[in-house]
Amino acid sequence: MSAPPPAIRVDRVTKTFRSWESTEGRSWKRPFQRRRARRTAALSEVGMTVETGEFIGLLGQNGAGKSTLIKVMTGLLLPESGTARLYGLDPYADRERNAHTMGVTFGQRTQLWWDLPAHDSFTILRDIYGLPEAEFRATLTELNDVLALSSFWDTPVRFLSLGQRVRCDLAAALLHRPPLLFLDEPTIGLDVLVKDQVRTLLGDLARTGDHTIVLTTHDMAEVEALCRRLVVIDAGRVVFDGERGELAGAAHHRRTVVVEFETPPGPLSLRTAEVVSADGTTVHLRPHPGAEQRQVTDELLSAHSVRSVVFDGTKVEDVLRTLYARRPETAAAAAPTGGPA
């Protein structure tokens, strides 16, 4: 018997957007200004496979292509080349079947009926998914315990604050208990307490091993708390796909060390690190590639009176900064095409 297909398989997906830009600058005085076409390669030959039970962080700078990839994976957009499959099914052609197995949130945009109270949207979704009443009530009670929705779920969605709306969107995505979740910035606009609760909820779902979760976020604390595997997109291309702990090596990221000496150490020559800067008793070092934290500390302590040694730059955020800085041109993917229209 062949193995079941992975939860997600994306193979060489490319998506280019065409838009128009003025060649003469914007002005209401020039309504018939000349325009030229602009091509944006939002995704270029993107590939990845996500097995059932994985929780991946899909990361990248603004405009990197994360939302476009989620739209392709969820069948909202057709790629111009390449394929996407969810449990072996085409997300676009089989979107009705897939709707039962996946939940999607787009933090920036609501999936709820704008003029209806959120609770009415939940009831409509109950009917769309054919959920038994008892199951619907039990799930909604659980979600309400975590997301505290009941004080505003009778208010039309368009009157909700961003944080309230995002919480309702999250509940709508989880209502039919889908095994596959695409969460595009699910905690945007949430206060710290609700953010913590959502993080706990996602962590609990992940621990069951039954849920496959793709999370995009600009909150690196969230990534460190939840995601073991990271896929980093830059200018529409996958530039890293691996364990979180491997990211620093792949980015050639070197941490810095801030050493506070008892007295100014004078010129320093170390086997394990180079001096980046020195100011009185404070010295910034950069460990040589391969030098471990303990080796640097041992060398410092063996020859000097040291007050403190702080290793910096170990966070995902610091490593991503290094990774992005390695790219020659930030806007490499966007290029004007053709002449004036």
Ligand SMILES: Nc1ncnc2c1ncn2[C@@H]1O[C@H](COP(=O)(O)OP(=O)(O)OP(=O)(O)O)[C@@H](O)[C@H]1O
């Ligand atoms: N409908 C569209 N028409 C034209 N260009 C688009 C369209 N949608 C996205 N783009 C462009 O495609 C690129 C990728 O956009 P996308 O929304 O996927 O980025 P993102 O990584 O999700 O960014 P962010 O973190 O800011 O949400 C951007 O340059 C964006 O301007």
